[in-house]
Structure formats: structure tokens, C-alpha cells
Amino acid sequence: MKKFLSQVDDLIPDSLQGLALAHEAIVQLNAEPAFVHRRVHKQDRVALVSGGGSGHEPLHVGYVGAGMLDAACPGQVFTSPTPDQWMAAAHAVNAGHGVLFIVKNYAGDRLNFQMASDMLDDLDHLMVVVDDDVAIEHSPHSTGRRGVAGTLVVEKMVGAAAEAGAELYECKALGDRVNGATASMGVAFTSCIVPESGVATFEIGEQEMELGVGIHGEPGRQRLPLAPAREIVDLLLAPILKDLQLARGREVLLHVNGLGGTPLMELYLLNHLARRRLTDEGLVVARTLVGNHTTSLEMAGASLTLTALDDELKALWDAPVLTPSLRW
Amino acid sequence: MKKFLSQVDDLIPDSLQGLALAHEAIVQLNAEPAFVHRRVHKQDRVALVSGGGSGHEPLHVGYVGAGMLDAACPGQVFTSPTPDQWMAAAHAVNAGHGVLFIVKNYAGDRLNFQMASDMLDDLDHLMVVVDDDVAIEHSPHSTGRRGVAGTLVVEKMVGAAAEAGAELYECKALGDRVNGATASMGVAFTSCIVPESGVATFEIGEQEMELGVGIHGEPGRQRLPLAPAREIVDLLLAPILKDLQLARGREVLLHVNGLGGTPLMELYLLNHLARRRLTDEGLVVARTLVGNHTTSLEMAGASLTLTALDDELKALWDAPVLTPSLRW
Numbered sequence: 001m002k003k004f005l006s007q008v009d010d011l012i013p014d015s016l017q018g019l020a021l022a023h024e025a026i027v028q029l030n031a032e033p034a035f036v037h038r039r040v041h042k043q044d045r046v047a048l049v050s051g052g053g054s055g056h057e058p059l060h061v062g063y064v065g066a067g068m069l070d071a072a073c074p075g076q077v078f079t080s081p082t083p084d085q086w087m088a089a090a091h092a093v094n095a096g097h098g099v100l101f102i103v104k105n106y107a108g109d110r111l112n113f114q115m116a117s118d119m120l121d122d123l124d125h126l127m128v129v130v131d132d133d134v135a136i137e138h139s140p141h142s143t144g145r146r147g148v149a150g151t152l153v154v155e156k157m158v159g160a161a162a163e164a165g166a167e168l169y170e171c172k173a174l175g176d177r178v179n180g181a182t183a184s185m186g187v188a189f190t191s192c193i194v195p196e197s198g199v200a201t202f203e204i205g206e207q208e209m210e211l212g213v214g215i216h217g218e219p220g221r222q223r224l225p226l227a228p229a230r231e232i233v234d235l236l237l238a239p240i241l242k243d244l245q246l247a248r249g250r251e252v253l254l255h256v257n258g259l260g261g262t263p264l265m266e267l268y269l270l271n272h273l274a275r276r277r278l279t280d281e282g283l284v285v286a287r288t289l290v291g292n293h294t295t296s297l298e299m300a301g302a303s304l305t306l307t308a309l310d311d312e313l314k315a316l317w318d319a320p321v322l323t324p325s326l327r328w
Numbered sequence: 329m330k331k332f333l334s335q336v337d338d339l340i341p342d343s344l345q346g347l348a349l350a351h352e353a354i355v356q357l358n359a360e361p362a363f364v365h366r367r368v369h370k371q372d373r374v375a376l377v378s379g380g381g382s383g384h385e386p387l388h389v390g391y392v393g394a395g396m397l398d399a400a401c402p403g404q405v406f407t408s409p410t411p412d413q414w415m416a417a418a419h420a421v422n423a424g425h426g427v428l429f430i431v432k433n434y435a436g437d438r439l440n441f442q443m444a445s446d447m448l449d450d451l452d453h454l455m456v457v458v459d460d461d462v463a464i465e466h467s468p469h470s471t472g473r474r475g476v477a478g479t480l481v482v483e484k485m486v487g488a489a490a491e492a493g494a495e496l497y498e499c500k501a502l503g504d505r506v507n508g509a510t511a512s513m514g515v516a517f518t519s520c521i522v523p524e525s526g527v528a529t530f531e532i533g534e535q536e537m538e539l540g541v542g543i544h545g546e547p548g549r550q551r552l553p554l555a556p557a558r559e560i561v562d563l564l565l566a567p568i569l570k571d572l573q574l575a576r577g578r579e580v581l582l583h584v585n586g587l588g589g590t591p592l593m594e595l596y597l598l599n600h601l602a603r604r605r606l607t608d609e610g611l612v613v614a615r616t617l618v619g620n621h622t623t624s625l626e627m628a629g630a631s632l633t634l635t636a637l638d639d640e641l642k643a644l645w646d647a648p649v650l651t652p653s654l655r656w
Contacts, residue, residue, distance in 0.1 A: 002517035002534070002628060004557040004594040011597060018596030021603050022584075022618045057592040189330035206330070229332040256350075261589045263625045264385040264653075266332040268346030269339060275349050288350045292620070297591045298628060300330060325592075327655055 001198045008195050012054050012074065019061055023324040026065045033082065035089035036061045037071040046162045046171050047071070047093040050102040050155055051085065052109055053078040055194070056215060059152060059294045062325030068159035069102075069323070077194050077297070078216045080108035086116035090123055098124035098168035102155055102175065104147025105131040126168055128175030130154050132184045132305065134243045135212025135220045148215050149257040149294040149305045150182035153317075156326065160319035174316075178307065183243040185236045186220070186303030188213035190261060192296050211235055215259070215296045229266075233273040236304045241281065246308055248282030253289070253317060255305035260295035262302055267291065274304055287317055293325070329526045336523050340382050340402065347389055351652040354393045361410065363417035364389045365399040374490040374499050375399070375421040378430040378483055379413065380437055381406040383522070384543060387480060387622045390653030396487035397430075397651070405522050405625070406544045408436035414444035418451055426452035426496035430483055430503065432475025433459040454496055456503030458482050460512045460633065462571045463540025463548045476543050477585040477622040477633045478510035481645075484654065488647035502644075506635065511571040513564045514548070514631030516541035518589060520624050539563055543587070543624045557594075561601040564632045569609065574636055576610030581617070581645060583633035588623035590630055595619065602632055615645055621653070 005011055016036065020029040028039050035051070050060040051073030060072035070093035073081035090099045103113050110129070117125065131142075132150030139146055158175045166174065188210040191200040201217030204210060209227070212220025227235070246252065256271045258264070271290050278285055286309055294303070307313065321327055333339055344364065348357040356367050363379070378388045379401030388400035398421040401409035418427045431441050438457070445453065459470075460478030467474055486503045494502065516538040519528040529545035532538060537555070540548025555563070574580065584599045586592070599618050606613055614637055622631070635641065649655055 002537075002554060004560065004590065004598055004630065006556040006558050006601075011593070014600045015593045015596040018598070018600035018603070018618070021613075022596065022599050022616045054593065055591070057596075062592070209330075226330060228334040230334050232332065260591055261626050261628075262332065263383070263588055263623060264390070264620075265339070265343045265382065265625075268343040268350065268385075270332055270346070271350050272342045272346035273334075275346070285349075290346070290350045292592075295591060297593075298589050300589075300626060302332065 001193050003195055005195060011195055012076065016074065019324065026322060026324060030088065030092065033085040033088045035071050035073045035085055036064050037089065037093055038064055041093055042070060042095055044097065045095055045165060046097045046168050047095055047099045048102060048159055048162055049089050049093065049099055051081040052104050053080060055297045056294050058325035063152065063155050063323045065323030067163050067319055067321035068155055068326065077196060080112045083112050083116035083119065086113055087120055090120060090125060094123055100158065100168060100171045100175065101125060101127040103127055103129055104151055105129050105144055106141045106146065107143065124168060126172040128154060128172060128179060130179050132179060132182045134183045134239045135185050139214060139218055141218055146214055148184045148186065149255060149303045150184045152293050153182055153253065153255065153305065153307050154178045156321060157313055157316040160316040178313065181308040182305060183240040184303050184305040185240055186213050186259065186301060187211050187232055187236060188259060188299055188301035190300040191217050192299040213301060215294060217296060217299065229269060230273050233270060233277055237274065237277055240304065240306050244306060244308055246283060249284065251284045251286040251309040252278065253287040253307040253309055254278065254285045256290045257294050257303045257305060258292035259299040259301040260292055261298045261300035267302060270302055286314060329521050331523060333523060339523055340404065344402065347652065354650060354652060358416065358420065361413040361416045363399050363401045363413055364392050365417065365421055366392055369421055370398060370423055372425065373423055373493060374425045374496050375423055375427045376430065376487055376490055377417050377421060377427055379409045380432050381408060383625045384622050386653035391480065391483050391651045393651030395491050395647055395649035396483055396654065405524060408440045411440050411444035411447065414441055415448055418448060418453065422451055428486065428496060428499045428503065429453060429455040431455055431457055432479055433457050433472055434469050434474065435471065452496060454500040456482060456500060456507060458507050460507060460510045462511045462567045463513050467542060467546060469544065469546055474542055476512045476514065477583060477631045478512045480621050481510055481581065481583065481633065481635050482506045484649060485641055485644040488644040506641065509636040510633060511568040512631050512633040513568055514541050514587065514629060515539050515560055515564060516587060516627055516629035518628040519545050520627040541629060543622060545624060545627065557597060558601050561598060561605055565602065565605055568632065568634050572634060572636055574611060577612065579612045579614040579637040580606065581615040581635040581637055582606065582613045584618045585622050585631045585633060586620035587627040587629040588620055589626045589628035595630060598630055614642060
């Protein structure tokens, strides 16, 4: 296992310290229980709290800041945050208008969040569950579809609405709407190594790819022979387009996400190919985001995410954001 | 070779198209000869042009935009841009105050740039050569030290000065000063695969690391057994600190750079460890940048860069920047 590590147990706390030091104008770390929150808390607004297993950075801790999350709870690598993390983060950032939780649809995340929710009966809160992954209907880790790179889109758009003063029920409805308008699918070329285990999460041959891979390296739809990039783009977009059923002329957001180990050059290549394919379908790519945003440690691979846009969603996407890893 | 690729020959042009599409408000692509330039050109200012082999993205094409470069010339992977690229880019962005070229110290880059320079006698221009890599004094690719991740620091600071109206000779002097105040060193855990060759650039064992590696996978100082992260940080910082000879209390910029295949979590861990070590040395880390900025395709590894700051350099670093991959 070739990683920058001293003690495995120190990796997450030390890494969170490193994040907080690098972005001390934007975020602060609460060490125990662990959550990252804005340095300057929002006043008189709905607060947004997200979280999930570590190893997907910058999701979620890199998206805390003005225009996006108020706090994020990092679990152990690929492991759900604990109820006390969710509760402490919610109490810390609640500004009197309630807390919206954004949770990816995994059994562990749902369960731990539910325990927190049961104990938060003194705090007005609602939850948006993100399940944008169209690769499979159920997985060993989830009942129903999994939440993957579309989570960023939900966090960005709802973050903008909360910043602008939307009430809790409006933020919840918006989050559900963005989730429903969003579909993703990924492909992996290599596995990844969870530091605590020291071994590859799955085996994959030199000429194989895992289509529809999950962000923890869990199986997808199909193990296929490696294919040219333009074929891969077609394989990823077909189920996304089938799911979203977009009319010709519809504006979309295209998010090309790297899983960690794929160079930016290849992600831009995918953007070029996906744009061409979507244009051929009569869609208008009105907004684009390319980069390593929802990762699986050092996994080589990528995912494509589409969100069907309208004027409201475009304005929410365009609204200013200032976080460690997303800013405009 | 597991890469997103259709035809090897299409990779760079298609990837550049993908970059331009993703950031069409900021940059435009000139396809032939290939260079990326600002969508809105600066008026009445010195223009900054950089470039180098592809495969180091986001360097340099991701740093074109307000407050940084006016144009960047991408060569083939790990191969110098050609003289006609340098010349076309310079003519395109020259705004009557001359052009400053920022070139990393590699034999091929220097040679190709020199040919361009000889043919640009109708255009007022100067060059800054970046050679921040303290790992080795000479290399198979360079006479003298190599230019690595410190190039970003030079491009950012000189970009801010040019934006503010500095004249050509002032930009040149500043670039030389920033380069002199900057020192870097890197370490690799894995090799990388140049798409045109399809094979790993070098071999490295499962328990080895290459200390002082170059950004093309060329050899460094020493092949060592894998070590804990805090020891690696000490091994990287010792030659940097020896080179810069900083007095206690001096403010520095710390840039933790990923070589492509190392997760952000580990880069933040390195930031935490490096900050602690520098603080122990009596230095004040006044500015920090963490991320995959000067990469070697999918290589796992990282580099540390220090720049000795003063009030002028801090202000130049803090000045607004709006590029595809650096913005504040």
C-alpha cells in the first residue's frame, strides 16, 4: 500500500487539520466529534449539513462555505459518520431556521442519520436523500439507487437557495427536485485501497473496466473489456438519458467527475466527447463542471452526471460560492 | 494502458477542446498552432505567455485568465511546445507593452523557445526561466535545476503584477526574484504512462519511493524504502530549507502539490505535517495552496514548494485570479 501515512489512525484527523489550515479563512474543524463548519456562520437562514464516509474528497468537507454547506461530517474511510457527528454539527450551525441534511442513499448513512434525527427532536430538521446513480436499482450497500457525484449539484443549488433565504420546507422541496432532475453513472479502470485494510477493494484485469461502479468500488452493471473513450461515453450517457427523458432543446448541466486517479487531461477529453454526444441528442449543455469532485481515493475512472436545468436551477448554480474546492 | 482514449493522436486536441468548452467564459483555444488564450484579452499591459509539455495539467493551460497568464502553449505529452506555438501565442496576446515568457528549465523547452525568440525580433519580449527544483543540480533533461511546481507561484505573482500595470522589465525582474525565493522537491510512489508509448516511464518496487523525482518521471536523488509521511516531509523540506536559508520568523507560502494520482486526503495530511515542521523551524506559514496543480499524468506522489514572502509578494499572491484551475 503506497500512501502518505504515518499512523493509519491519524490519517483522517491529521488530514482534516490540514484542510482547516489550508482554508482557515473559510472553514474550521471541530475535532471531537469531527465536523467541518464555516468560520463565519450564516445568520437567520436555514443551515445545510451533509456528510458521509471519508475517501471521497473534496466531497463533502471541501464544499463547506458561503453559498454551499454550513457543515460536513466526515466518517472513517468509506464508513458512515456517527449520529453524534450529525447531531453536534446540526446544533453548531443551526441559526433558528432549522437544518436541512443532505444524505447519500447508503444503508449505513441512512441508519446513522436516522438515529441522529430521532434524538434531534428539539431541532427543526428535514432530510434530502440523494440517489442519482442510475447504474443499478439496488446494491449491497443500499436499498434503491446510490448517491454519487450528483450530490455536489444538490449541495450547490440548495446551498444557494438557503443563502438567499429559502425556508426549510422550500430547501427540502428544491433538494428533492434537483435530485430528481439529476442522473449519474461511472466507470472504473482500477480499484482503490482503503488505508485501514491495506488491500485493493476489488480485482480488475488489465484489459477490463467496471461499468456502473459505485464510489466505494462496489460492483456496477457489467464487467466489460476496455473500450475507446467515445464508446465509454455512450455507455454512460445512454442510461442517464433514458432515466431523465429530456426533450430536445432542453438545457442541461454536464458534470464530468474524476474518481481520483484519472488525469485532468482525460476528464477534459470526456467533456469534449460527452458534449458532442449530447449536442447530437439535441440537448444544450448550458453549464459544465469538470474535475475530481466525488472521488474514490486513488481509483482511476470517471462518472458523468446530467442535471436538467431551468431558469431557477441555472441561477442557483451560477450564484456565488466560496468553499475550499468550489468557488466562483 | 488504462486511459480514456479514442485515438492517441486525438487526445491533446480533443482534451484542449474539452477545456475550452468547460471554461468558455474564461479561455479560448487556438487549434493550429495550439495555444489557449484569454477570451477577453488584456489591454495596454504586458502579456504573459507560458507553456510546456502536456501531461502536467492544470499547468499551464489551466492558469490562463485574469490575474495570471494571457496564453499557454501545450506541447505533446512531456514534450516541448514548438517555436511556432510560442510565436503565434505571443503575437495573439501582445498588447503593445511586450511579452514575458515563463519557461521551465528543460533543454527542449529552452531550445524551442530560443528559436521562437530569435524569430520574434519585431516583438519586445523577455524570458523568465523557472528552476525551483532543489533535488538535483543537473539532469538528463536540463542543464541546471529543473522547473517544477514553483512555476505556478511565478505565474501567479507575475500575473498579478502585469495586471496591475508593471512594465516588461519589472515583470522580468519580479519573475526572477520569485523564482529565486522559491524551492521545491518531490517524491514519487508510482510511475506514469505516456499515452504515445503505452509503457511505464520507469519501474519502481512496491516498497520503494523515488525521492526528488522529476515531473516527467525522470530520476531524482535517491531510491529509498517507503517511509512514514512525516519522515518523507522531513526528507523533502530539508534540502528546500537549506537552499532558501530563511531567518526565523520569516513568512512563507507553502504549496503542497499532488503529482496526479494521490488523493486530496493525503495532500492535506502532508500540509498538516509540513506546517508543523515549518513552525518548529520558526517559520510562519502565511499562505497555503494544496492540490493537484503540477502533475505527471496519473503518478502517485507529491511535492512541497516554499516561497519566501514579503509584503509585496503576499499582495501579489492575494490579488484576484480567475482561471480554470485557480481562482480567488
